[in-house]
Amino acid sequence: MKDISSSVRKVDSIIKMSGVAQYVDDIKISGMLYAKTVRSTKVKAIIKNIIIPELPSGYHTVDHSDIPGKNVVSIIFDDMPVFAEKEVKYYGEPIMLVVGEDKDVITDIISNIEIEYQEQTPVFEKIKSAINYHFVKGDSNKAFKNAKKIIKYDYETGYQEQLYIEPQGMIGEIENNKVTLTGSIQCPYYVKNAVKVVLDANDDEVRVKQAVVGGAFGGKEEFPSLMACELAVALRKIKKPIKLIYEREEDMQVTTKRHPAWIHMEAAINEFNEIDGLTAKAAIDAGASIGLSGVVLARALIASTGAYTIENIEVDGDVFLTNTVPNGAFRGFGAPQMLFAVEMFIHHIAKELDIDPLELRLKYLAKQGDATSTRGKFRDPIIMNDMIKKAMEMSDYKNKVKAYEEEGTYKGIGMSWFLHGCGFTGSGEADHIKALVKLEKGADDKVTILIAAVDMGQGIQTTMKKIVSHILNIPLDQIIYNKPDTDLVPDSGPTVASRTIMIVGGLVARAAKQLKEKWEDGKQIVVSERYKQPEYIKWDEDNFIGDAYPAYSWGVNIVEVEVCPVTYQVTLVGIWSVYDVGKAIDERIVMGQADGGILQGVGYGYLEVMRNENGRIVHKNVTDYIIPTTGDTPPMETFLIDNPYPLGPYGAKGAGELTLVGGAPAVALAIENAINKKVTRIPVTPEYIMELMKNG
Amino acid sequence: MAKIKFTLNNKQVEIEKSPTARLLDILREDFDFTGVKEGCGEGECGACAVLINDQIVNSCIVPLGTVEGKNIVTIEGFSKTKRHEVLRNAFEEEGAVQCGFCTPGMLIASESLLNKNPHPTDEEIKIGLSGNLCRCTGYNMIIKAVKSASKKGDGLW
Numbered sequence: 001m002k003d004i005s006s007s008v009r010k011v012d013s014i015i016k017m018s019g020v021a022q023y024v025d026d027i028k029i030s031g032m033l034y035a036k037t038v039r040s041t042k043v044k045a046i047i048k049n050i051i052i053p054e055l056p057s058g059y060h061t062v063d064h065s066d067i068p069g070k071n072v073v074s075i076i077f078d079d080m081p082v083f084a085e086k087e088v089k090y091y092g093e094p095i096m097l098v099v100g101e102d103k104d105v106i107t108d109i110i111s112n113i114e115i116e117y118q119e120q121t122p123v124f125e126k127i128k129s130a131i132n133y134h135f136v137k138g139d140s141n142k143a144f145k146n147a148k149k150i151i152k153y154d155y156e157t158g159y160q161e162q163l164y165i166e167p168q169g170m171i172g173e174i175e176n177n178k179v180t181l182t183g184s185i186q187c188p189y190y191v192k193n194a195v196k197v198v199l200d201a202n203d204d205e206v207r208v209k210q211a212v213v214g215g216a217f218g219g220k221e222e223f224p225s226l227m228a229c230e231l232a233v234a235l236r237k238i239k240k241p242i243k244l245i246y247e248r249e250e251d252m253q254v255t256t257k258r259h260p261a262w263i264h265m266e267a268a269i270n271e272f273n274e275i276d277g278l279t280a281k282a283a284i285d286a287g288a289s290i291g292l293s294g295v296v297l298a299r300a301l302i303a304s305t306g307a308y309t310i311e312n313i314e315v316d317g318d319v320f321l322t323n324t325v326p327n328g329a330f331r332g333f334g335a336p337q338m339l340f341a342v343e344m345f346i347h348h349i350a351k352e353l354d355i356d357p358l359e360l361r362l363k364y365l366a367k368q369g370d371a372t373s374t375r376g377k378f379r380d381p382i383i384m385n386d387m388i389k390k391a392m393e394m395s396d397y398k399n400k401v402k403a404y405e406e407e408g409t410y411k412g413i414g415m416s417w418f419l420h421g422c423g424f425t426g427s428g429e430a431d432h433i434k435a436l437v438k439l440e441k442g443a444d445d446k447v448t449i450l451i452a453a454v455d456m457g458q459g460i461q462t463t464m465k466k467i468v469s470h471i472l473n474i475p476l477d478q479i480i481y482n483k484p485d486t487d488l489v490p491d492s493g494p495t496v497a498s499r500t501i502m503i504v505g506g507l508v509a510r511a512a513k514q515l516k517e518k519w520e521d522g523k524q525i526v527v528s529e530r531y532k533q534p535e536y537i538k539w540d541e542d543n544f545i546g547d548a549y550p551a552y553s554w555g556v557n558i559v560e561v562e563v564c565p566v567t568y569q570v571t572l573v574g575i576w577s578v579y580d581v582g583k584a585i586d587e588r589i590v591m592g593q594a595d596g597g598i599l600q601g602v603g604y605g606y607l608e609v610m611r612n613e614n615g616r617i618v619h620k621n622v623t624d625y626i627i628p629t630t631g632d633t634p635p636m637e638t639f640l641i642d643n644p645y646p647l648g649p650y651g652a653k654g655a656g657e658l659t660l661v662g663g664a665p666a667v668a669l670a671i672e673n674a675i676n677k678k679v680t681r682i683p684v685t686p687e688y689i690m691e692l693m694k695n696g
Numbered sequence: 697m698a699k700i701k702f703t704l705n706n707k708q709v710e711i712e713k714s715p716t717a718r719l720l721d722i723l724r725e726d727f728d729f730t731g732v733k734e735g736c737g738e739g740e741c742g743a744c745a746v747l748i749n750d751q752i753v754n755s756c757i758v759p760l761g762t763v764e765g766k767n768i769v770t771i772e773g774f775s776k777t778k779r780h781e782v783l784r785n786a787f788e789e790e791g792a793v794q795c796g797f798c799t800p801g802m803l804i805a806s807e808s809l810l811n812k813n814p815h816p817t818d819e820e821i822k823i824g825l826s827g828n829l830c831r832c833t834g835y836n837m838i839i840k841a842v843k844s845a846s847k848k849g850d851g852l853w
Contacts, residue, residue, distance in 0.1 A: 016796025019731015
């Protein structure tokens with residue numbers, strides 16, 4: 001049998017290429033109505049009164065008063081209402097749905113709804129901390145007290161929009177009292193559990209199905225739960241099928257984005273020019289509700305020493321509430337912000353100390369057996385030295401970085417080193433998710449994979465089938481893996497946190513081995529496996545002590561740029577990456593993640609500008625929120641080095657987020673190399689470069 | 697309201713609708729060609745690309761009235777051709793399909809490019825596909841796929 005990494009044709013490509021794949025907006029149900037959301041036009045206000053015009057027959061409004069259960073979208077912090085009741089906290093907050101047959105009539109009704117607000121003073125500054133985390137390792141106080149020199153820098157990162165090409169959408173129908181919701185979603189059970197709370201429904205009264213998902217990147221992790229809750233309330237009231245699809249402008253205005261962050265770093269330098277201690281203080285802007293922000297902050301803080309081991313550290317961070325659109329999950333989940341700061345800071349320390357950055361970095365590069373930032377342990381082999389060597393060879397880094405340091409070349413090369421914790425942070429897998437997977441063999445000897453994992457383009461339909469096919473030694477077409485439907489599949493957890501192959505795939509592999517042992521031709525057999533945390537993994541959630549993740553994937557990105565000396569426009573010249581994802585279940589699929597991840601990460605670093613003005617997102621569409629096109633794409637080369645993780649299927653670890661998180665520091669360092677100025681914020685736009693060139 | 701006649705995927709069709717209706721909506725809702733996708737509604741992302749008289753056009757910014765007498769091909773029509781088969785194989789072999797939402801538009805753009813220039817360089821491919829946004833692939837494998845299709849489909853374009 002071939003090595004599992006050797007690539008196969010993806011099982012879902014044909015239907016996507018012929019245009020027959022059914023995304024949510026392609027689904028039609030007879031008698032279907034459309035819904036559109038009435039939203040706040042104020043940033044912060046009390047709702048004094050709402051006047052709804054007389055509705056034509058067959059048209060309805062649906063608001064908080066129609067909710068049978070609780071008016072809350074259950075995520076982690078239940079602090080986001082489904083429909084605003086007495087107050088609005090951000091521009092675009094949903095107040096009600098208008099539902100009916102004709103979209104134009106709906107739009108007309110919405111423009112005639114009068115809402116009387118009493119405006120209040122909004123908060124945009126970082127003053128209202130909703131969550132604070134703090135942890136230490138070693139004795140950083142002592143390090144700072146004895147320091148010969150203290151180096152301080154502040155770093156800042158902007159919003160980033162996921163910009164899945166398919167906007168958010170959900171369609172629902174109701175039979176008796178049971179609602180069925182089909183959507184562009186990452187997490188069928190998040191949606192189901194949220195809807196149950198809102199409808200005060202029993203488990204068998206809510207069914208959630210996945211449509212083909214047109215990209216997600218975290219943007220369809222928690223946000224779809226809000227849409228599903230709204231739609232479910234409408235379904236219960238109106239009792240007809242309803243479709244709710246966002247247009248791009250609405251999607252950009254109101255859906256979750258990557259948290260803007262501010263990170264203050266300090267290093268205590270001793271008399272031998274060593275980094276004795278480090279402190280990181282982070283602030284992330286949650287927007288108007290907390291949602292997943294605490295978990296995002298935790299991942300950021302745990303990454304505060306990046307790929308390095310520093311003995312004495314103190315880490316502190318806050319989630320700030322502001323009257324802006326709520327931010328949420330986005331590939332990388334807090335790590336991209338922190339890794340940008342860490343990678344820039346170690347270079348800035350080297351420059352302040354007049355040491356070759358490469359030498360300083362190698363000195364602190366984490367090794368197997370080192371303590372992690374949270375006093376856990378890097379148990380598995382770390383092969384970063386080989387990876388760095390390979391990446392530098394591929395790109396001719398050493399020669400280029402020196403040559404480009406010369407004044408006036410306007411060429412630059414930057415290299416980032418990074419890691420990404422695979423799976424949920426801390427005890428999430430063991431305490432909260434408790435993933436369950438099933439395999440069902442029919443009398444026809446076909447094997448059905450029953451899991452809640454969603455293929456949103458990352459190829460899970462193909463890779464999961466490959467795992468089962470290899471273990472059972474049966475062809476791929478003898479294996480069935482349909483899009484998840486909560487009436488049919490157990491809760492194997494959400495499709496997030498680079499957990500799907502390592503955790504869910506690991507369980508699927510174990511179930512397949514079980515099935516292999518029990519296999520009898522022509523007999524129906526069902527096997528299941530539930531996640532068990534390895535005994536040696538211990539995590540103290542309150543104090544951030546222990547193993548924050550069961551395993552880590554590692555990476556090196558090198559980006560080369562040219563900066564136009566006149567316009568300061570940045571052109572990408574080349575991208576080289578080396579990754580340790582344990583073992584690729586399908587090499588071409590991982591390579592595809594690598595290409596897409598790095599371009600999204602690099603885009604975050606130099607191109608993608610999004611900001612709010614007085615609480616409103618300024619950017620409206622892809623015409624003014626610019627993502628990389630083919631024209632921006634340089635030659636890209638990726639190399640994978642096997643480093644199998646004993647508990648992953650065939651040794652596989654997480655891959656999806658890893659490929660994004662190093663992009664921004666690599667491109668920012670390349671620009672720094674090109675212009676000989678210290679870069680401390682992303683995106684590094686021509687305007688920012690001009691500012692640096694003028695002021696320093 | 698106006699009666700508009702045109703050729704759609706090799707069939708003569710006629711529809712009575714407002715001449716200002718978006719072609720995208722007509723194709724998706726009245727003719728059920730849902731392979732034509734809406735990504736931005738502003739003619740920027742290319743997900744709704746179709747061929748009108750062999751030219752690539754974003755159907756979200758085409759008023760129905762302008763297609764009278766024209767020949768329109770959507771992904772559904774194009775997918776029945778030999779050239780689609782060559783492109784399809786190349787896209788599969790290179791791994792150019794992830795979420796797939798941009799893919800119909802990418803294939804239409806590839807067809808349009810290869811029609812004009814059967815053997816494009818990498819730079820020409822990048823220019824040819826620059827009107828189609830993809831967020832999954834980083835474009836690398838798509839560019840390689842078009843290059844490979846142009847070789848394997850030598851003589852077809």
